[in-house]
Amino acid sequence: MRNLVKLGAIAAAAMATAGAVSAGTLDKVREAGELACGVSEGVPGFSNPNSDGDWVGLDADFCRAVAAAVLGDASKVRYVPLASKQKVLAVSSGQVDMTSRTTTWTMKRDSAEGVDFTAVVYYDGQGFMVKSDAGITSAKEMDGATVCVTTGTTTELNLADYGRANNLTLEPVVFEGKREAVDAYASGRCDALTTDMSQLAAFRSGFADPSAHTILPEVISKEPLAPLVAHGDNQWKDIVTWVIYGIIAAEELGVTQANVADMAATSTDPNIQRMLGSTGDTGGFIGLESTWMFDAISAVGNYGEIYDRNLTATLGLERGINAQWKDGGVLYAMPIR
């Protein structure tokens, strides 16, 4: 009898909620007053909790930029650490509003897994790190090597492809988390560690003696890293996409965290005026305040500042292809007008 009552109650509760209409992500975020942003479990330079428990890094900064643009307050972010396996499902099932978590843009994910990619925030590529005393200078010399790799990523697929394409026998040891893989590599379980180049640099800088490890020159894959949103909510996708373009455009236009207030007041460049809401209402196109980019840039600065703060200053990463198109890189923000 009690079972019956119990089941009835659950069923009733479920039916009651089933009737509700699905609201857009923007309304949901505004109503909650915070942005649920999926991040990694800890990748230095991209998203990593510092000793005060605050999330810092390039990915975390993009979460803050979106929160600033949408809610006007960059601190209104709830960071949700996600394992590799969870990252796609967490956003497709609505547990987080977006992920900013070193996720590679692939056709399959974009089309068949219920998520949409927004805009690329970092162009990465996969590489290998080996111990310097192994005396290897090229990935092609790695026949027979054991390689530590993280599961649930494009990394493990690229590793298999690379071995196949170059006729190398690479023996994978597959781990659940990046930290486990790094740890196993450090303990000598594997000859090499493979993941994105930027992360290899980050992990290498964490070792007691970074010079004992060499990052091999081969880049074996294209890894365009982009934030994810759920498939089907076009307005929300537009918001995240254009905040990213805005941050990139800000660098191109010379708008920085320090001068954004001046620029908004005094700049005569129509591009800057439009972006910062001095003239026109670009925010209105995507359902935001006209000060959307002003708030975002005030909170985190432009792309160059974000990059320097998180990747150059701490990990010593060069801009490389992640430079503006004018400087020979591939960053190319679409026109905001």
Next chain:
Amino acid sequence: MSTEPIIFQPTPARAAPSSKIGAVAWLRANLFGGWKDTVVTIALLAILLATVPKLIGWLFLRATFWGDADACRLAGGACWPFIIDKFNVLMMGVYPQELGWRPGIAAIALIVLAALTYTNRMRGIVLVVAWAILPFFALIMIGGAFGMREVDQSLWGGLMLSILLALVGVIVSIPLGVMLALGRYYGSPVVKSLCIAFIELLRGVPLITILFMASVMMPLFLPPDMIINNLLRIQIAMILFSSAYMAEVVRGGLQAIPNGQTEASLALGVTRRHTIAFVIVPQALRHVLPPLIGRCIALFKDTSLVIIVGLLDFLGMIKNAALDTSWLGFQAEAYVFAAFVYWSICYSLSLYGRELERRGPSAQKR
């Protein structure tokens, strides 16, 4: 002439033969009772002599108790400053340090209640109510309510989270388990088969798959707007998992109640429902207290699996601490400390379980 009355004077008993008492005899009986025994003893002694002094040396004699990582590396023994430095994080995860007193109060409440229970100062319905309230009290203290600052669940971690998961899991799953057991034992064919299906399904698969299901799949089951956060989903999974095992334990108790109890109760005109609720179930639960304690231990140990679905419980924090770059190379200390904490909690629970078995209803019958 006076004759001395002859009184029988027994010769005092002789002491036991020296070959049967004393240290030598004990040694002979217990350690060197034959050539096989002697060989085993000597081999074991050799192993112990080879390992125990080294272990003690590492743990205490050569260990560093104050200082930093470099001092530890110099001494070569265990590095306890590492654990001291990480202590707060291990206990509470990234929970705001300045609010640490709140989980502290919850912990004290838990310890006091455990002490009262163990010493038998508190019993009966008061005890049950106190234990039923405790998890909610702990949740309020940790999560914050009634004007206290709210702390988001993504910040809960460490030993606090492990204990909370186990505590809530056990206390909610017992009534669920009782209902499942009653359904399986007394229910109509449909209820019975549903209960059996539920119990056997959950008992047949590893906890990890259930946790995966909770963390990855549950959002797909629910209507798009019904969002339950990760911690709660995992807590629900642990409760359901635990309730299936509890049900089997309780069923054992139901089977142990003699039929006469039911007959007597029904003959006195007590309704069936009341007979079950007030005659059968209380006795059954008393019978199965020791195995229930066993399930508590198992559930506490099982909470360590939540790191696989991304919660940072005690073991998760231990692993994180071991990977801290400023304290590299002290994994062993972290794991030894984790082992010590888990072992102390589980072993005291199992001692309590044995104690209950000694005073319990099945012991009295002997």
Next chain:
Amino acid sequence: MPMTKTRAKSGFALGNIGSMASQGVVLAVVLGFVYLLFTNTQENLALRGIESGFTFLDKEAGLPIGDSLIAYTPMRSYGYAFLVGILNTLFVSVLAIILSTILGVFVGVARVSHNWLLAKVAAVYVETLRNLPLLLTLFFIYTVVLAALPHPRDAIQLVEGVYLSKRGFYLPRPLAEPGFWSFLIAALIAFALGLAFWRWAALYKLRTGKTLPGFWGGLGIFIVLTALAYLITGRPVGSELPVYAGFNFKGGLAMKPEFASLLIGLVLYTAAYIGENVRSGIQSVEAGQIEAANALGVSNAVVTRKVLLPQALRVTIPATTNDYASLVKNSSLAVAIGYPDMVSIGGTIIGQNGQAVEIIAMWMAVYLTINLIISLGMNTLNARVQHAER
């Protein structure tokens, strides 16, 4: 057990609850609930554009697997990759069941030993392992194993062709050479002959009361005949030695550190539980029975075999069935230390194509099947033991 249950039920038929109407309502509610979950899931999947169904099993997996019993390349299908996982799960489980049973029996016997030191050491072992989470034990073993072993270029050579290093435990691989099949057939015949002799000795004893060394005689027959066959067929078993080349050993049989850690962890953990089952089994046999048998002049070995064991097994087997089932389920912790079992590979597939519903259903189906097989096997065994007693 079943007796008590029927008795309790017959005296307590809850007729009114069993009425058709309320049963129908319960069923309807549950079915409705399940249907709701199903439609929700369908709706959600459609909304998110996630595929469903099992067609993905035929697609190319592309994922690398480090340790496989069957030949695997990333070009194989998802279904095949999952099969690799199932086999790995089965392999580690079966091996762990065998080893933990052996160790568990030793521990259980040691626990009740007259040797004080042995009993104490066994007790410390049991109390330590049972009161620690298996996951912690696994992490510890994996870390310790990796830390203790040398790089493959300085591998420890135990005997010719047997190496121990961070890359694993390498053994020579036995190779079948010409004449292997005739040798195998001869060995099987020798085994049958040995077994026949053992049976015959037992029957002979029943008939005449005279004891023959049936077991040892049978074993002797088997060994001598097999050895002869080996020589006659021209030593048809060769071996492929592992050789260090470049980064790692090539050739030979390898046992990877992940597999070894998982196996050791499962065996140590489960043996502690089985040890307790064995101990309570032994202690359930009244001391008087042993003393009586001893007083009749029955030798210790026979007392153990004919008096102690059959009765102790009655208590030990049902409890051990549960422990075997737990062991299989616990093998899923492989995912934490990087051994590619079914859960680990399935999890990777979820990460790649998001088809969680299908994979989790497959996990459940496989585990339930394995558990069913274990309980069927153990129940058969149990029935035989209980039967022999009556």
